[in-house]
Every structure is written in structure tokens, then in C-alpha cells.
Amino acid sequence: MRILAIETSCDETAAAILEIKNSYFNLRSNIISSQVKIHAKYGGIVPEVAARKQIEMIMPVINKAVICLPGKNLKEKIKNINYIAVTQGPGLITSLTVGVETAKTLAFTLNKPLFLVNHLEGHIYSALLNKNQNYGKLIKIKFPVLALIVSGGHTMLVLIKKNNNKIIGETLDDAVGEAFDKAAKILNLGYPGGPIIAKLAAKGNSKKFNLPRPMLKSHDFNFSFSGLKTALLYLVRDLKRQKKLSTQTIQDICASFEQACVDVLIAKTLSAIEKFKPSTFILGGGVAANQLLRQTLAQKIRTEFPKIKILMPEMKFTGDNAAMIALAGYYMIGSQIKFGMTKKNNYKKIKAEPNLKLSA
Amino acid sequence: MVFRVSPRFMKKYITHNSEETKQVAATLAKKFQGGEILGLVGDLGSGKTNFVQGLARYLGVANKVNSPTFVLMKPYPTHHKKCKLLVHIDCYRLNNCQELLNLGLEEYLKDKRCLTVIEWADKIEKILPEKTIWIRFRLGKNIEEREIKINN
Numbered sequence: 001m002r003i004l005a006i007e008t009s010c011d012e013t014a015a016a017i018l019e020i021k022n023s024y025f026n027l028r029s030n031i032i033s034s035q036v037k038i039h040a041k042y043g044g045i046v047p048e049v050a051a052r053k054q055i056e057m058i059m060p061v062i063n064k065a066v067i068c069l070p071g072k073n074l075k076e077k078i079k080n081i082n083y084i085a086v087t088q089g090p091g092l093i094t095s096l097t098v099g100v101e102t103a104k105t106l107a108f109t110l111n112k113p114l115f116l117v118n119h120l121e122g123h124i125y126s127a128l129l130n131k132n133q134n135y136g137k138l139i140k141i142k143f144p145v146l147a148l149i150v151s152g153g154h155t156m157l158v159l160i161k162k163n164n165n166k167i168i169g170e171t172l173d174d175a176v177g178e179a180f181d182k183a184a185k186i187l188n189l190g191y192p193g194g195p196i197i198a199k200l201a202a203k204g205n206s207k208k209f210n211l212p213r214p215m216l217k218s219h220d221f222n223f224s225f226s227g228l229k230t231a232l233l234y235l236v237r238d239l240k241r242q243k244k245l246s247t248q249t250i251q252d253i254c255a256s257f258e259q260a261c262v263d264v265l266i267a268k269t270l271s272a273i274e275k276f277k278p279s280t281f282i283l284g285g286g287v288a289a290n291q292l293l294r295q296t297l298a299q300k301i302r303t304e305f306p307k308i309k310i311l312m313p314e315m316k317f318t319g320d321n322a323a324m325i326a327l328a329g330y331y332m333i334g335s336q337i338k339f340g341m342t343k344k345n346n347y348k349k350i351k352a353e354p355n356l357k358l359s360a
Numbered sequence: 361m362v363f364r365v366s367p368r369f370m371k372k373y374i375t376h377n378s379e380e381t382k383q384v385a386a387t388l389a390k391k392f393q394g395g396e397i398l399g400l401v402g403d404l405g406s407g408k409t410n411f412v413q414g415l416a417r418y419l420g421v422a423n424k425v426n427s428p429t430f431v432l433m434k435p436y437p438t439h440h441k442k443c444k445l446l447v448h449i450d451c452y453r454l455n456n457c458q459e460l461l462n463l464g465l466e467e468y469l470k471d472k473r474c475l476t477v478i479e480w481a482d483k484i485e486k487i488l489p490e491k492t493i494w495i496r497f498r499l500g501k502n503i504e505e506r507e508i509k510i511n512n
Contacts, residue, residue, distance in 0.1 A: 010430070092431055094462045153430030173409055174427045182404050226427075230405035234503050354431060 001082040001333075002028075004066065004106070005326035006058075008099030009091030009119045010153070012319070013057035015065035017081070018326035020138070027134040028068040030316075030323045033057040054098040062102070065322070081112060085329025088116040089356030090153070096352035104350055115329040116350065119320075120358045123149050123284035124158070125331065126324035127311035142309060146278035148269050150293070151285035152177035152192075155265075157221050157272050158358060165359050168272060169221025176261055177287045179225035183257050186229070186236055187250055197254045198290055204248075204255030209235060211260040213267070221272050228260055262293050266300055273305055280309045289318040373508040374500065381407045382414025384508055388493075389418045394442035395472040399481030399488055402497025407506040408479045411495070412448055415477060419446055428479075429453060433463050443475040451480035457487045 001021070007014040013033035019026040033053070063074055071077035086103035089096055100116075107114035124147045128139050145160040155177075156170035174182065177194060184193030189200070212231050214224040235253065239245045273281065281301055287293065298310055317324060375381045398415075400408045409427055416425040420439030428434040428450040436446045447468045454460065468474050469489060481488060498507040 090431065093433075094459065170424065171426055172424060173413075175430060178427060178429050186404060226405070226409065230503065233403075233405040233499070237499075355434065 001330075002069070002080060003083045003085055003326040003329050004062075004078075004081045005085040005117075005322040005329055006062065006099045006103050007087045007119070007122070007320055007322040007325045008054050008058065008095050009087045009089070010095055010320060011053075012321075013054050013061045013098075014320060014322035014325075015058075015062045016322035016326050017065055017068060018323060018330065020330055023138045023140075025129075025135060025138050025327070027129070027323050027326075029065045030134070030321060031061050031065045032319075032321060033061055054095050058098055058102050062106075078106075079110060081110070083115060083329060083333060084110075084112050085115040085117050085325050085332075087119045087122065087325050088350075089119060089353035091119055091352075091354060093352055093354040096354060100350065100352040113333075114350070115332045117325045117328045117332070118356055118358055119325075120149055120154060120156075120158075120284075122324040122328045123151065123288075124160070124282055125327040126284050126313040126317040126321070127282040128327060129313060129317045129323055132314060139311065142279040144276065144278045145280045145282055146269070146272055146276060147282040147284060148265065148297075149285045150176050150265065150283070150287035152181065152287075154285060155223050155225070156358075157268065159272075159276050159278070167359050168276070169223065169268060171223040171225060172215075173224050173226035174229060176223070176225055176265065177285070179229055179261060180287070182229050183232055183254075186233055187253065189250075194287060194290060197258055198292065200251045201255040201258040201292070204251030204253070206252075206255035206259035208249075208252035209256040211235070211256050213260055213264050216264060216267055221268050223264060223268060225261065225264075228257070228264075232257055258290070258292055262290070262296055265293060266297055269297065270300060270304060273301065273308065278308065280311060283310075283312045284318075286319050288313055289315055371510045371512075373510075375407070375506045375508060377504045378407070378410045381410045381506055381508065382417060385411045385414030386418040388510060389415050389443075389475075392440075392443055392475060394444070394475065395470075396443070396475050397469055397488060397492045398475070398477045399485070399492045399494045400477065400479045400497065401482045401494065403499065406497035406499050407508070408497055411497070411508070412446075412477050412479070415475070416446055416448075419443055419475070421446055432459065433465075435468075438475075442473070444473040445471070445475070447474055447476045449476065449478040451478060451483040454480070454483055457484045460484060461487070 003018045005016045016030040017028040019028055066077045069077040069080045084103050084107045086099050143162045147158045149156050153175050155175045157168050159166050159168050180197050181193035184196050189196045214227045373384045413425050421436045423436050428448050429452050434448045438446050468476050493512040496509040500506050
């Protein structure tokens with residue numbers, strides 16, 4: 001079967017074609033708007049509004065995604081899909097609406113079933129696409145699964161059983177990706193903060209500055225990154241006043257900050273594993289691209305809980321993408337594991353849900 | 361940033377921890393009749409989200425109120441008699457007002473059952489009505505201390 005997936009939950013416009021046959025997958029295309037160059041029709045003036053960008057990008061991105069399909073022209077090619085999957089939420093309402101309305105229209109005119117996927121569920125499934133190639137055998141998941149989702153908008157631990165899932169802990173204030181962005185802002189390093197901080201941290205000493213590890217002793221699985229941000233703010237303010245903010249110092253601050261974030265994420269994950277004893281651990285979301293997090297997490301789980309299978313997404317599937325939405329859609333067709341909504345064919349009632357919850 | 365109300369109506373608080381910041385929010389919220397708009401202004405880490413969490417607790421919001429930076433706007437149902445909905449908005453990522461207008465900000469601002477709280481409100485000052493209560497946050501001398509100025 002072939003699934004066309006559309007993902008527009010935030011700034012990226014993405015579409016993918018995923019083919020699945022006898023539990024082998026073949027990702028035929030995986031297009032993200034930043035890869036598609038579009039010449040602005042309005043003399044180069046493109047309003048900096050996410051939703052408007054989405055509207056401009058959505059058709060070119062879908063067109064580029066379906067080019068791989070058999071058929072003489074786009075009209076014939078797009079008829080060769082079997083299902084459509086789209087991100088319904090959570091995310092930015094105006095951006096989500098562009099994807100959902102486009103998917104609805106396509107599903108209606110092509111007469112194909114439409115699946116509404118939870119964006120977070122997509123991030124969980126992204127770990128199953130852990131092949132460097134775009135094809136391979138799909139990994140069979142052993143339940144229960146503990147998933148750590150870390151991105152610019154979310155930081156949560158989810159316990160997934162065969163028929164249900166539960167958020168066992170989440171951030172009480174900032175998401176960890178947001179903390180990286182804001183730390184980069186405090187240090188005047190630019191956006192997005194994650195990759196910049198990680199790069200500078202690699203040259204720094206993580207033990208140089210003693211930043212707090214918030215919520216480490218809270219005896220639950222919730223996170224908080226706001227206090228860490230504030231501690232960083234005061235540290236930078238004081239160093240600036242003393243004119244001690246050299247390049248080396250900035251690198252040391254980045255390393256100390258990254259280490260503090262990673263320490264908290266890992267401590268909470270390990271105590272959740274200890275309590276819930278999952279068979280599989282999955283990492284997902286944009287911050288899953290952080291090497292320190294990936295390596296330390298894998299190493300700690302392997303030493304302390306050697307029986308657990310660890311799944312982490314390939315780097316190219318860590319950020320928002322449509323391949324993961326296609327795969328999540330596939331599991332909605334094939335199995336009883338249902339995270340999101342499965343209302344088929346009832347087009348009038350389908351709409352974007354910016355605050356869509358992962359669990360009931 | 362220009363405040364529209366003369367300084368003689370200004371109240372100033374110094375808080376010494378996040379709990380005190382939450383209590384300032386609760387004290388202010390006692391007078392609310394619904395339809396209020398709060399414009400929060402202040403640097404990263406100056407206590408804005410904390411203040412909103414204090415409002416949420418006072419209004420009886422059951423959900424976790426965390427940062428809306430990523431999605432711009434999060435509406436929460438409350439258990440308050442008059443303010444039925446707490447609308448938490450964050451303009452940190454915004455480059456212009458249009459996006460918030462697309463999200464239906466104007467309807468929330470006019471709604472008498474809503475309490476609309478806007479972080480980084482100075483970015484959209486020109487579309488906020490005259491009655492907006494401006495609250496300014498400043499970092500204090502030490503890491504826990506905050507200065508909060510309320511104009512209403």
C-alpha cells in the first residue's frame with residue numbers, strides 16, 4: 001500500500017510517500033519545505049507568517065512528493081496512492097489547518113481514506129525509521145514502550161501499552177528545545193538554539209559552571225526548564241558585568257547548560273524505566289538530534305537495564321517530517337493501536353486540533 | 361514602550377520567590393469581572409509565565425499551564441464564576457500582529473467571559489485596547505527576586 005502523508009504542524013511544510021509491503025517499508029519520497037526552492041511571485045516579498053508560507057508551500061511540496069509515483073502526469077500519479085494521513089495536532093492552528101484542509105480536499109476528490117494523526121505519535125513512530133537507507137524491514141515493537149519526546153514544543157514521558165497510552169510526566173513550563181532556543185538567545189547566538197549550543201558545547205568544559213538540575217528530586221516524572229533558563233540568565237549577566245564573557249567562557253556555559261538539560265532528561269527517564277519496566281525505550285522529537293543526549297541515554301540504559309530495546313530515530317527523522325506521519329497512519333490502518341482519531345470519511349467534522357492530546 | 365496610564369495608578373511589588381509572584385497574580389485577579397486583558401512585558405526569565413500560572417491557580421484551571429511560546433496561544437477552561445476562559449498568549453516568536461489576528465485574538469479580547477493574558481505584549485501594543493492592564497517584570501538583585509509593576 002502507498003500512503004501520502006502531510007505534516008504542517010508548525011513552520012515546516014512536509015509531504016511523504018511511504019510504501020509498505022509485507023512489513024517492509026520503502027520511503028519513496030520525504031519532502032520538507034526548506035528543501036524546495038520557490039521563486040516568490042511577489043517580487044521577493046514573502047510575509048514572515050508561518051501559515052501564509054504553508055499555503056504557498058503545500059502544493060509544490062505535495063507535487064514534489066508524488067513525482068516518484070507511476071503515471072504520466074501528476075494527475076495520474078496522485079491516483080496511485082491508497083491512503084492519506086495528515087497531522088491533526090497539536091501545533092499552530094493556522095498552520096495545521098492548511099495541512100488538514102488540503103488532506104481533506106485530496107481525500108474527498110480522490111476518494112481515499114483519510115487518517116488523522118497526532119503529531120506526537122508521529123515522533124514516537126519516527127524511531128522505527130531507524131535505517132540509514134529509505135527502505136528496510138519494519139521493526140516489531142515490544143510493548144510496553146516508554147517514549148521520551150523532546151522538541152521545541154514538548155517534553156514528555158509517555159507509557160504506551162498495547163491498547164492505551166499515558167503521559168506519565170511532562171514539562172511544567174518550557175519545553176527542552178525551547179530552553180535551548182532561549183539559552184541561545186540569552187547568549188546572543190542565533191536561532192535555532194539546539195544545534196548552535198551543541199556545537200559550542202563540544203569545545204567547552206561542562207563542569208565549569210554549576211547550573212541547577214531542576215525537579216531532580218521531585219519524585220515524579222515532570223520536568224521544568226524555566227529555572228535553568230533563569231540561572232543561565234543571571235550567570236551571563238554577572239559575567240558580562242565583569243567583562244568575562246570570552247569565547248571560551250561561552251563554550252563552557254553551553255557545555256554546562258547542555259549537560260544540565262541532558263542530566264535531567266536522563267535521570268527522569270531512568271527512574272521511569274525503573275518504575276514501569278518497559279520492554280522498549282523510544283526517543284523522539286527535534287532534540288533527539290542532540291548527540292550528547294543520544295549517546296548518554298543509550299549508554300546508561302544499556303548498563304542499567306540491558307534487556308530493554310532502545311530505538312532512536314535517524315538524524316533526518318528527528319525534526320518535523322511527513323514520513324513519521326505516514327508510518328503512524330499505517331499503524332492506524334493495520335493494528336488496533338490507536339493513539340489519535342480514526343474518523344474516516346466524515347469530512348465535515350474533520351478539523352485541525354491545536355491542543356490535541358496524546359492520551360485520553 | 362510607553363505606558364498609557366499615568367504612573368500615579370501604578371502599583372509596585374518586589375517578590376522573593378516564584379510563590380510570591382503567583383500570589384501577586386492572585387491578588388490582582390480577585391477584582392476581575394471577566395473581559396480583562398493583561399499585557400505582560402519583561403525579559404526572558406523575569407517571571408511572566410510564573411505569573412500566569414498564579415492566575416491559573418486562582419481561577420481554578422485544572423490543566424498544566426506551561427509555556428505557549430511554541431503554539432502562540434493556549435486557552436484553558438477555568439472554574440471561576442466570571443472568567444470562564446483563561447487565554448494564554450505568547451508573542452515571543454511573533455514578527456507581526458497578523459498571525460494573532462488569524463488565530464482569533466480579537467474575539468477573545470472582546471469576550472466578557474475571557475481573561476486574556478499576553479506575554480511579550482509590547483510587540484503587539486498597537487492592536488491592544490486602551491483598557492489593557494500593563495504589567496512590567498524586572499529581574500531583581502538576586503536570582504529569586506523579581507520586580508513587578510502593575511498599571512491599571
